[in-house]
Amino acid sequence: MSDHPPFLIHPHIRARTVPTRPTRRYSFTSLLREARRQHTGWEPAWPKAEPKSSYDIVIIGGGGHGLATAYYLAKLHGVKNIAVLEKGWLGGGNTARNTAIIRSNYLRPQSMALYGLSHSLFEHLSSELDFNVLYSPRGLVELAYSRQHMEALSRTADANRHFGIKTWMIPPDEVRALLPLLDDGPHKRYPLFGGLWQPHGAIARHDAVAWGYARMAARLGIDIVENCEVGGIGMIDGRVTAVHTSRGSISTGTVLVAAAADSAALVAPLGIELPIEPVTLQAFVSEPLKPVLDVVVLSGAVEGYVSQSDKGELVIGGATDRYPGYSRRGAFNAVEDAVASILELFPALSRVRMMRHWGGTVDITPDRSPIIGKAGPDGLFLNCGWGTGGFKAIPGSGYATASLMTSGRAAHVVEPFGLERFVQGLLIDESAASAVVH
Numbered sequence: 142m143s144d145h146p147p148f149l150i151h152p153h154i155r156a157r158t159v160p161t162r163p164t165r166r167y168s169f170t171s172l173l174r175e176a177r178r179q180h181t182g183w184e185p186a187w188p189k190a191e192p193k194s195s196y197d198i199v200i201i202g203g204g205g206h207g208l209a210t211a212y213y214l215a216k217l218h219g220v221k222n223i224a225v226l227e228k229g230w231l232g233g234g235n236t237a238r239n240t241a242i243i244r245s246n247y248l249r250p251q252s253m254a255l256y257g258l259s260h261s262l263f264e265h266l267s268s269e270l271d272f273n274v275l276y277s278p279r280g281l282v283e284l285a286y287s288r289q290h291m292e293a294l295s296r297t298a299d300a301n302r303h304f305g306i307k308t309w310m311i312p313p314d315e316v317r318a319l320l321p322l323l324d325d326g327p328h329k330r331y332p333l334f335g336g337l338w339q340p341h342g343a344i345a346r347h348d349a350v351a352w353g354y355a356r357m358a359a360r361l362g363i364d365i366v367e368n369c370e371v372g373g374i375g376m377i378d379g380r381v382t383a384v385h386t387s388r389g390s391i392s393t394g395t396v397l398v399a400a401a402a403d404s405a406a407l408v409a410p411l412g413i414e415l416p417i418e419p420v421t422l423q424a425f426v427s428e429p430l431k432p433v434l435d436v437v438v439l440s441g442a443v444e445g446y447v448s449q450s451d452k453g454e455l456v457i458g459g460a461t462d463r464y465p466g467y468s469r470r471g472a473f474n475a476v477e478d479a480v481a482s483i484l485e486l487f488p489a490l491s492r493v494r495m496m497r498h499w500g501g502t503v504d505i506t507p508d509r510s511p512i513i514g515k516a517g518p519d520g521l522f523l524n525c526g527w528g529t530g531g532f533k534a535i536p537g538s539g540y541a542t543a544s545l546m547t548s549g550r551a552a553h554v555v556e557p558f559g560l561e562r563f564v565q566g567l568l569i570d571e572s573a574a575s576a577v578v579h
């Protein structure tokens with residue numbers, strides 16, 4: 142049973158089909174055939190395309206949002222003459238650096254519509270993309286350690302229920318039943334008041350989402366061009382005309398900027414100021430353990446969250462660095478704080494060894510909601526500002542952005558997220574539902 146109201150789910154699977162490039166589908170028989178010949182016959186998941194001199198649409202940024210938009214443009218709207226230009230490798234931005242939490246328990250109606258659509262598309266993404274994205278709807282609990290936090294979370298639960306998204310408050314006993322390792326004895330600094338529970342909260346494999354979209358987009362005829370950095374966007378008489386890249390100029394009448402924190406620098410020469418702050422956010426992975434945690438746990442009070450991957454590793458995150466920057470190294474105190482906060486919740490993990498950690502540059506807006514829509518010259522679209530929580534939105538944002546770019550029916554889902562909201566004062570304030578709670 143789906144967690145989402147039926148009006149959020151679009152029948153995209155029945156949409157128009159477009160002839161594909163001859164890339165083999167993954168199946169049990171192809172697996173058997175390859176096993177018999179030592180796996181020597183697999184084709185690359187997507188061809189390494191050379192940029193052409195012109196495209197109908199150029200998408201800057203081969204992260205989840207750029208790739209998903211490209212896929213839905215081709216699949217649902219029949220636009221295939223598209224290039225996705227990525228300065229490094231696919232997903233090498235934030236998409237393959239995140240902690241892969243998927244949920245839709247946001248507070249504002251605009252956010253619930255967008256993240257709810259995305260959550261519902263995630264449920265069928267593996268079959269849609271013919272690529273196992275390891276979607277695991279294991280449930281997600283956000284812990285409340287004060288009466289005020291309980292009230293704030295109850296408001297979210299009420300708003301979600303009103304919107305048809307299944308979340309509800311659970312008392313401390315139910316939290317303890319979900320989290321046998323949680324330490325909340327009388328010696329603790331904060332008493333546990335309860336939690337906000339979303340039974341279909343999930344995780345998925347982040348880079349598989351990028352690879353799956355890239356593979357299917359390439360099948361539909363889209364050029365995925367890696368190692369191709371865009372240095373500028375050409376404009377004549379108020380219209381986009383070209384992008385200038387490290388591999389030459391490409392003429393085009395439509396550009397989607399989906400370059401996360403780099404988006405601001407790309408559009409600044411066109412006179413567009415994006416209210417985006419680049420900040421480092423880090424994540425950590427422990428050595429693999431036997432199963433100890435089968436739900437995702439978040440706590441704003443201690444500023445930390447943790448889930449256990451299918452391999453058994455604990456995937457841990459915390460707060461962002463306290464200052465802006467493009468460095469992906471991250472501050473050391475953020476490492477200490479995140480680990481300390483998880484030990485505050487689960488002291489039993491104190492002897493678990495951490496295996497690796499990394500950082501990404503997240504693109505934070507003043508209201509913690511993304512920027513999606515037209516901006517500046519004709520033919521220019523934006524999809525950026527996802528901050529600490531854009532992984533979960535990839536299918537829904539790609540689906541609705543493709544619709545926006547072609548005047549399709551799902552455009553209304555992203556229309557409230559336009560850049561003009563910062564001038565009009567129509568902010569979609571999700572600061573309580575984002576930040577450390579990814």
Ligand SMILES: Cc1cc2nc3c(=O)[nH]c(=O)nc-3n(C[C@H](O)[C@H](O)[C@H](O)COP(=O)(O)OP(=O)(O)OC[C@H]3O[C@@H](n4cnc5c(N)ncnc54)[C@H](O)[C@@H]3O)c2cc1C
Pocket residue numbers: 201202203204205206207226227228229230231232233234235236237238239240241242243369370371372399400401402403404407422423424458499500501502503524525527528529530531532533534579
């Ligand atoms: C540590 C961490 C944990 C996170 N945890 C979660 C989570 O649990 N759940 C969740 O929902 N979200 C999470 N996020 C946030 C999420 O990862 C991002 O919001 C999301 O991946 C944004 O996707 P994107 O496609 O907009 O950006 P990106 O994936 O960053 O893609 C943008 C791409 O543009 C490319 N690019 C930039 N400039 C240029 C240029 N000039 N020319 C060509 N290409 C260019 C970059 O190389 C990059 O690949 C987390 C982020 C981090 C860093």
